Amino acid sequence: MDKFFQIFRIPDLRNKILFVLFILLVFRLMAVIPIPGIDAVRLKGFLESNQLFGFFNIFSGGALTNLSIMMLGVAPYITATIIMQLLTMIFPALKQMYYEEGAVGRAKFNRYSRYLTVPLAALQSYGFLNLLISQGVLGTLTLADTLRNVVLITAGSMILVWFGELITEKKIGNGVSLIIFAGIVSGLPNVIRTAILSYNPSALPTYAAFIILSIVVIAGVVFVNQGERKIPISYSRRVRGNKMYGGAASYLPLKVNQAGVIPIIFAISILLFPQFFAQIVSIISPDLSLRLNDLVSKFLNNQFVYGGIYFALVIVFTYFYTAVTFDPQEISKNLQRSGGFIPGIRPGEPSGDFLSKIVKRITLFGAIFLGAIAVLPILTQIFTGIKTLTIGGTALLIVVSVAIETMKQIDSQMVMREYEGIQ
Incomplete structure (x- = not known):
């Protein structure tokens, strides 16, 4: 327990963790803001009968349960990331940017991923709204209502991407993963409550x-x-001036x-x-x-x-x-440069x-x-x-x-x- 409290004795680390918790709290508050015109009963039945959208609810951090403005979660950004990674295999310039230009290249690559997220989020939100209308979860929308909801949902998804980047910059876990994590954990009390209320002694083996x-x-x-x-690594001895460097042994961990x-x-x-x-x-x-x-x-x-x-x-x-x-x-090149x-x-x-x-x-x-x-x-x-x-x-x-x-x-x-x- 003392080791746990050591985390909060380091001011810089404590502030980073509190900042991450604050961002996750804001996310959970925004996840309960719904778009207008929802039939909650039909929505619950739709999610229970559709396994794939049960998975999608995981991506949205539980926001899909309320048809929140953040119902898409980080799914559009993940799709954009997959597309950008695939494009590195097709376009040499993108591959060079990602692999050879260091932190600057990675930052530029991530910026392009964010740009791609916007149209993907708009398309996914439009498609999802149509699906909900066809299932009776939403009533028929006018063109103005559709545009408003698409803009709101797309903006919600981009805010989540921004939240994820803020968390990642603090180096307290991966931002996108932690947002999904927070959504899953926030649903645990409801899962436990449902399990207690629906307890059946005959289902004990299950x-x-x-x-x-x-x-x-x-x-x-x-x-x-x-x-x-663990791959063993040895370092050759090198003499610089009157001092000898190297000769040590280490290992390279491959997960x-x-x-x-x-x-x-x-x-x-x-x-x-x-x-x-x-x-x-x-x-x-x-x-x-x-x-x-x-x-x-x-x-x-x-x-x-x-x-x-x-x-x-x-x-x-x-x-x-x-x-x-x-x-x-x-x-291998880095090892060779360092004499390993x-x-x-x-x-x-x-x-x-x-x-x-x-x-x-x-x-x-x-x-x-x-x-x-x-x-x-x-x-x-x-x-x-x-x-x-x-x-x-x-x-x-x-x-x-x-x-x-x-x-x-x-x-x-x-x-x-x-x-x-x-x-």
Whole structure:
């Protein structure tokens, strides 16, 4: 407990944490401001019957429950980020900006992602409003009402992106992830209250299964996030003047899951996109939009198909995000510049190839493990018929991963100030 209070004895760190908590509080207050004309009963029924939009409610931090002005959450920004990362593979100039121009290039890249978020948020808000109207959750809107709601929802999404950047700048966790985290945690009291009110002694085995599943998910996420492969590094001796430098031995930690919780977030974002696209098509052809929406619903309502796609997307995005954030050749060059080398491996390109081989191998295990944990609640739903397990399992996965990553960042800041870590 004393270690916990040490955090608040460091003025700079304490102020950063209080600032982050304040931003999250403002977000939760704004998440209850609804757009006008909602049928709350129909909205509740729609969310309960549509598993994908139950996932989307996670993205919005629970704002979708109230049809808040922040109902889209950070989903448009996540979609924009995926598109921008894919574009780096097509346009060399973007790739150079992201990988070779340092902090300035990354800042410019993120600015372009924000610009792309605006039209995506507008399109998604329009498509979602049409979907809600078709389900009877919203009444028929005039053109002026539609434009007003699209502007409000788009602005709400951009405010969340700004909040996320403010949090990230404080280096107390990832801003976007913490916003999703806060939304999930804020819904826990309601989940607990519902569980208590609906308690049925005959369903005790199901409750026990849910608790066991939760423990398995938590243990699995901790295992994957903490697992790493240590690559030994040696440093050659160098003489400068009358002093000798180097000769020390160290290691390079390669995490089993370099991407963290990002693959889960990306995978859910992609799963949600087809239904949004079907609604956007209504601008051109309402009949085509209706047919596309029915097709997507029938396809993804098959639990085995949905689970298989979800599993595959998690694996693909784990590799994709690892490739984006971890460059073995660049690490090899940095090692060579500092006089470091991997014993038994030639410096330079051979070392980069060796690191690439190791990363691909351990990422495969991490990706499969993460994908298995992601679809485990879906399999549980198939055999128990309880839908809340699916959303609860994914939410639990995100909460544990974000909590671990945030603790690590706080711990690193304490170590920098020569305080004992909190782990």
